[in-house]
Every structure is written in structure tokens, then in C-alpha cells.
Amino acid sequence: MAIEFITSTQSMPQPLMNQNHKDGENEPPLVFDASLLRHQLHLPKQFIWPDEEKPCLNNVPELVVPLIDLGGFLSGDPVAAIEAARLVGEACEKHGFFLVVNHGIDSKLISHAHSYMDDFFELPLSQKQRAQRKTGEHCGYASSFTGRFSSKLPWKETLSFQFSAEENSPPIVKDYLCNKMGKDFEQFGNVYQEYCEAMSTLSLGIMELLGMSLGVGKACFREFFEENSSVMRLNYYPPCQKPDQTLGTGPHCDPTSLTILHQDQVGGLQVCVDNEWHSITPNFNAFVVNIGDTFMALSNGRYKSCLHRAVVNSKTTRKSLAFFLCPRGEKVVSPPSELVDDMNPRMYPDFTWPMLLEFTQKHYRADTKTLEAFTNWVQQKRS
Secondary structure, eight states: OOOEEEETTOSSOEEOOOSSOOTTOOOOOEEOOHHHHTTOSSOOGGGOOOGGGSOOOSSOOBOOOOEEEOHHHHTTOHHHHHHHHHHHHHHHHHTSEEEEESOOOOHHHHHHHHHHHHHHHTSOHHHHGGGBOOTTOSSEEEETTTTTOSSSOOSOEEEEEEEEOOTTOOOHHHHHHHHHHOGGGHHHHHHHHHHHHHHHHHHHHHHHHHHHHTTSOHHHHHHHHTTOEEEEEEEEEOOOSOTTTOOSEEEEOOSSSEEEEEEOSSOOEEEEETTEEEEOOOOTTOEEEEEOHHHHHHTTTSSOOOOEEEOOOSSOOEEEEEEEEOOOTTOEEOOOGGGOSSSSOOOSOOEEHHHHHHHHHHTOOOSTTHHHHHHHHHHHHHO
């Protein structure tokens, strides 16, 4: 079968088009059609990563991450809270990744979130494109990054949507999904509305632990994120016949504040620690938590966001649910005064989350230098 893509405005397969546009040509962006490409033996060159970034699929050591039991903390046990905060702090000083169990999230809700993800991504491409992400936006359906980049494309599809924890906020997750996909998706929207609300609650608890671990008190970061304006993303990684040539998600640090990830049982998440890639084994009872660049700035660089990626395989689709905690748009990201002194001067300028989001959507592809590049960009704009 020939390699085929689908343009964003058509529902019939089209041949792969040259992305080196000639002057005057205005070709529509290419779209990754998983139903076709999952069977291809030869990958389009846009999906083939440089040799130094290609994944090693064998003998990847497992990352030792703390398994933090939140049961005692959530029930108000002060001793359990101190121990959980200590483990969170140790993990964030090493690599910023940890697992949480006994987190209080209903297992049926998690199962439903995975099930509805299957329902969406197994739709024909033309139906998924009803929620097509527009250029410059960060919400909607995206088939790889074909509209944004012409090389090192990730082997995945995503559906992203905004969540608001603002008091008296309408159910914007449900409303968005119904508006894009139709009234038949009301239950679909209800599930992800409920899931986002549960993730927001869990993330505020984790923010209490982060505040305790940094010595600024449990209320400091919780209050900052209380009425968060966050992003939920469904990740769908179809099989790839040449998984050693591409990546499901390229190496990056999350520009957001906190990521709460639920993996299925397939596996594929890898974290770079001490210049070596390590895997994080799936645990359906646990959430994988990691800090992002925005919290790195809030901690004045004390806790660092960590490089991670996702690999694919030739047999099985992999799924993950990612909740990205972000502050409300007008909140100024500035570290608490307790984290700034002569020995620890300010590392980053004040900024708002929409400024960093705009930078990563329009000017910069997220990597280990995102915050550094963003700082330079902000300083240039202000000078």
C-alpha cells in the first residue's frame, strides 16, 4: 500500500505532498492518518528522527521512582503528610518524577476515560477532524504535528481541551466537546469534565506537598492554583512498523506546572536521568506525576523539570491521559520570597502562563532549554 496522508480539508486519501513549498504555493497542511500509516513498512522521512535521537528499544533500565501513598495525607494524618512531602522533595531534587497511589480517584472513572479515548480515536479521520486544532491554538484534535513542523514529527494523535477550576465556571470541557463533535458526545464530555475536576483536586493536594517540601507551607502553591486554568490531553500512539526510527513524543520538558499522567498497560514513557534514558513501568493503580517549567520557575529553579519522551511499538496501540496543571491567565509566576536570597538570586523574570504558552506555540518547540530561551525572549521584548 502506498504511503498516504489526508489533508485537513479533505476526507479522501491523498499522496504525501512535498513540504518544501515553492514560492506562491499554498498547500494545506498534511495530516497523519493512523489507520493507513500503522501498516506502512517505510516511514515518510518527516517521521524519521536523527540517529542521535532515535530510541533504543532494548535493555532500557527502569527508573527507580518513589511510590507515594497519599492515603494518610488525604485523610489528614500529619505524620503521613510530612513523609509524603519528604519523598516528593527527594524525587523533585533528583528528576521531578514520582508515582502516587491511594490517590482517591475512582477507578471506574479512570477506566471510562480510557474507554472513551478508544471510541474517539477509532473514528474515521473525517469525523475526528470535526475537532481539528487550528494553527496557533492548543486545543482540538491534532494528527501528529504536521501543521506546525516539517521534520521530527511524533507518531501520535492527540485531543486536547481546556479546563477551568474557576468558581461558578460552566462545564467548559463538556461544552467544548459537544460543540465540536455534536450532541452524541454529551456522555463523552461528561466523563472528561468529571476526570478533569478529579485531576484538579488531586493536583492541589500535590501542590500542598510541594509547598511543604520547599518550606513555604502547604497553602502557598495550593492557593496559587486553586482556580486553575488547565489543559487535558488524550494521547494515542498507533503501532509503527519501524519503531526504532521514530518517537511517539520527542524529548521535551513540559512547559506547564505539573503533569498528572495515567498510562495504560502498554508502556513507552522514558525519562532521561544522568544522560541515560530510563523507562517508567506502567502501574494502572498509580498516576505518574512530574513538574514542568512553570513550577521550576515558581520554585526559583530549586526543582527542575526533566527531559522525557514516549516510544512506540510495532504491535499495540498505546494510550495515556495527561492533565497539565496551569495557573489562571492573570496570575504572575514569581517565586515565594522564602526561595530568594543572596545565595539563591532570582533565576527567571516574572511572567504569566499565557506568555509561555504563546512562546511554545508560536516561537519555540519545547525542549530542555525552553525556560532559558523564553527568559531571553521576555527580556528582549521588555528592553
